[in-house]
Amino acid sequence: MNYNMICEQSFMTPKENLLRAITRSNPEWVPNGMENTIFIAPPIVERPAVAGYDAFGVHWSYEPEAEGGTFPTYGLSPITDLKRWRDQINIPDVDEYDWEPVVKLAESIDHEQYLLVGFVEMGLFERSYLLMGMEDVLVAYMTEQVTMLDLLNALADYKISVINKFRDLVPLDMIWYGDDWGTQRGLFMPPDIWRKVIKPPTKRIYDAIHARGMFVNQHSCGKIESIFADMVEMGADLWNPCQPCNDLAALKKEFGDRITFVGGIDSQFILDKPNATADEVREEVRKRIDEMAHGGGYIVCPSHDVPYDPEILNAMNDEIARYGKYPIRSESV
Numbered sequence: 357m358n359y360n361m362i363c364e365q366s367f368m369t370p371k372e373n374l375l376r377a378i379t380r381s382n383p384e385w386v387p388n389g390m391e392n393t394i395f396i397a398p399p400i401v402e403r404p405a406v407a408g409y410d411a412f413g414v415h416w417s418y419e420p421e422a423e424g425g426t427f428p429t430y431g432l433s434p435i436t437d438l439k440r441w442r443d444q445i446n447i448p449d450v451d452e453y454d455w456e457p458v459v460k461l462a463e464s465i466d467h468e469q470y471l472l473v474g475f476v477e478m479g480l481f482e483r484s485y486l487l488m489g490m491e492d493v494l495v496a497y498m499t500e501q502v503t504m505l506d507l508l509n510a511l512a513d514y515k516i517s518v519i520n521k522f523r524d525l526v527p528l529d530m531i532w533y534g535d536d537w538g539t540q541r542g543l544f545m546p547p548d549i550w551r552k553v554i555k556p557p558t559k560r561i562y563d564a565i566h567a568r569g570m571f572v573n574q575h576s577c578g579k580i581e582s583i584f585a586d587m588v589e590m591g592a593d594l595w596n597p598c599q600p601c602n603d604l605a606a607l608k609k610e611f612g613d614r615i616t617f618v619g620g621i622d623s624q625f626i627l628d629k630p631n632a633t634a635d636e637v638r639e640e641v642r643k644r645i646d647e648m649a650h651g652g653g654y655i656v657c658p659s660h661d662v663p664y665d666p667e668i669l670n671a672m673n674d675e676i677a678r679y680g681k682y683p684i685r686s687e688s689v
Contacts, residue, residue: 374390380652385682386682388673393470393473393530398450399455400453403416403425403478406418412486414432433486433492435492438496438503439503447510448514450521455521458522474522474523476533481535481536482535501553505556505557509557511557515561519564520564531570531572531573533561533572540579540601543579547582573596578601579599585610587615593616594616594617594618595615596619612651613651617653619658620656620659623658624659627640627669637672645680649682649684
């Protein structure tokens with residue numbers, strides 16, 4: 357069974373079904389990932405594909421043998437004196453970039469069939485550690501909160517300018533906003549520090565997105581349960597990738613009427629496990645759908661995008677299509 361078969365049996369388009377899942381308005385099936393969405397990135401280089409500098413002056417390295425992406429070069433962080441941060445970094449001017457290719461790409465997409473998602477990566481926390489280095493920035497969050505809030509407000513102003521320019525030119529439906537706040541064990545900093553320094557400028561970004569009529573799709577890896585209520589209060593409409601290091605069932609139970617969950621299928625211990633079996637994958641799919649799909653508000657997919665065995669992916673996709681039709685009839689024992 358596949359999603360084409362589901363759509364052929366339904367009067368609802370995949371885009372409409374996805375919107376119903378996002379708004380918790382009686383979808384016919386659990387969407388398999390962000391189906392019928394097109395992600396579009398702004399022209400400002402925040403992470404170069406090859407070794408070199410990004411738009412902020414951060415140097416990135418690349419190791420072809422590692423078969424991965426670029427990474428910030430250790431020891432070359434632009435901010436060496438936090439009190440002089442304004443003199444040591446470049447904050448890009450969105451009007452100095454060529455947006456025409458972005459506009460042409462958007463014009464080529466059938467908006468009747470696809471949601472348009474603006475890809476806004478390197479959020480406030482991520483950009484701050486790129487500018488300062490991880491060790492120095494974590495110390496600064498603990499000891500220089502007034503100055504860090506000043507820096508983050510300037511970065512938020514930049515992000516808002518990107519979002520507004522983007523929306524002026526492209527009829528976006530959603531902003532995917534990326535900022536990893538946690539490890540698999542917890543936040544990078546105490547929750548009260550996050551609330552004092554990161555939450556207020558991030559709320560301004562959310563408000564700017566909502567003011568332009570778009571959904572906020574907050575990406576944050578890691579175990580972020582301790583500030584999840586804050587994220588919901590701030591107005592996040594979706595959260596991805598829902599790593600299972602969080603108690604997803606409990607979060608769904610408490611907040612499932614206010615936020616949509618995207619992800620949840622265990623990448624580390626199921627999909628990417630050595631010698632994983634199709635039966636294990638199918639069981640995981642059923643478990644997550646049982647926990648998360650009631651009432652809508654769930655988009656099922658892996659908790660991380662990494663290369664998986666094709667047979668494992670086939671089993672996952674097949675079970676999502678078979679099991680993920682509303683009303684969900686649990687097969688759990």
